[in-house]
Amino acid sequence: MPKVALFIPCFVDQLNPEIGLDMAKVLVRAGYEAEFTRGQTCCGQPAFNTGYWNDAKPLAERFVKVFRSAETVVCPSGSCTTMVRNFYPVLLAKSHLRDEAVKLGQRVFEFSEFLVKVAGRTDLGASFPHRVAYHDACHALRELGLKQEPRELLRHVQGLELVEMPYSDDCCGFGGTFATKFGMISAAMGNAKAGNAENVRAEFLTSTDPSCLMHIEGILRRRNSPVRTIHLARILAHQCGPEGAAAPESAPGKKS
């Protein structure tokens, strides 16, 4: 079986482990052997985006070394993929690892991008009988150019009703440290997104990016919305019937 290395973003490792596990499960189902290198931590994006390029640089160099021998790297986040593919060449412009970083960037793929463009798979045998809206995460959409790939995967999920919400490509307001530095603007944007999902009566809002979803989930719960968020990998891992996984713990309608 061809091997893929899992690039598990630091906050997925600590806060959303099930997204990483489900991504691995889907990759195995697609015929790949998933490997996890324990040396990985963070790609450095939080520091890079806040302007601390000198603090981000050693993390980028470290990342390049950790994934040096990986043929293909798959990540459940368009944002972290963007950091490696699009921003490492800038950040490491003067580093001795620059060329290696550029080449690595070509081997790092966002999860839906990998399935559709590299593995050539759109039907992963998933079933998820719910009404789902897709949120275009900014980095996946504008930096990686992924718009149809996640939708294509969702269209092939048995029982899933994909609904388009208005302004699906408007930013949700997460934006890394922006979410806490300018919490009120971030929340205003999040509430607009939440309202759009509610207006199309979606049960779930899904996306390529766990960070956007964590933010939107918090906003949805705060406004007592019936809509819940779920990462794309979790939907694709979900199967109904005898062999199926249990329903996701964040079932619609459950409020905190």
Added chain:
Amino acid sequence: MTNAASEFLRSAAAKSGDLRHRQILRTSVDTYNTAVARGKTRFVDWEAARRRAQAIKWEAVNHLDNYLLQFEARVKERDGHVFWAENGEQARKYILDLATARGVRTIVKSKSMVAEEIHLTTALEQLGIRVWETDLGEFIVQLRNEPPYHIVTPAMHLTRSDIAQLFKEKLGGVNTDDPEKLVAAARAALRRAFFSAEMGISGVNFLVADAGMIAITTNEGNGRLGSSLPKIHVALTGIEKVVPRLEDLAVLWPMLATAGTGQAVTCYNTLVGGPRGKDEVDGPEEFHVVLLDNGRSELLADVEQRDVLHCIRCGACLNVCPVYRSVGGHAYGTTYQGPIGSVLTPHLRGLHDFQHLSYASSLCGACTGVCPVRIDLHHHLLHNRRNAVKAGERAWGERFGFRAFRWTMLHPTWFAALGWAGRLALRTVNALGLGGTKLDPLRPWTKERAAPAIPARSFRSLWKERCGTN
């Protein structure tokens, strides 16, 4: 935190929670979006047009010295005057001295963001000169004693009934909310001003180097009237507005119109090359062009961000920006709002006072996606942030935080251990029912959002259990 930064936080917080305000902007932007989508269909290939526009501006900006001198020479041949102003003060002084020398009492002004940048109107009014804003939107915000809300649509934040109420208060005898009658009332007031003014001041959309002409674009004809009726016409512009050739307008005029308002082309497009000629029946007796630098040369020297000077001030990046749509134009406290303002203002008015605007963005990149001259706007926000850190402009707590972050992430064992401890602490906080309260360490996050569920185990620990140690 600087005054500008805390003032921004204050008004941004207030406006973000103002649902009526957001609805007004949403409605306005929806109308704009529909018009732009239709406008773009007139282009065979919008993306190719963007690349062409970018190439034209690139050529102009990278040979700014040549093209500006060519422009100056042509204008002087026609007995026009060109004044090079290094900063706002020099530009103001030139115009104020001119107005004083010619005994000007009344000025009709068409839209100029550069005039806002150098606070020209206030300076003229201090001399006792009456300045009439003749663009309808500008006229409205002038009546409200407000700066423009948006670089293209200055009164975007007002509804028809807001304007009806304003006219009722400020223009005696106007009591209607019929748009046509409101426009007619403004027109009646402005016509008198046009006929009595001794000086017209205009902005410039493009300085055409080979023709030695300025190009002005308006929808109300006020630019044309203000540059031809009064005896003196002063055109005020930033040096970056130059384009090499007259034929470049064939691309740039329709692109400005489409990106700005969704129109195929703006209603009145005027070229002015000098004062009234010997055989001509109309036009001003004197024609002055004030070319303003005010920090632009320094931006020109910045190879990384030079393309910011490509900007044709269409306002598309403001309309598409979710931050602009949440906080509105006035919250920025700057002449240029939205993404272009957040990128440009630190260069014009200092990183120290305006770096916060580069942080007030989720870096979504929608601005870069719509810019008709393809300025790399959201990546320039990243450059400004890096420059702020480099210049030591950030708080020590943040600097220390990222140093600690770096150290932790360089040590996977510590990362895992600290992650474990952190999750345990947060789970305890949540179990005690303190999640989302002021005692919650995640308070900056949970202030606006419900507290997230914290898992007992990390991915790496679960993976080790299931798949061994690889």
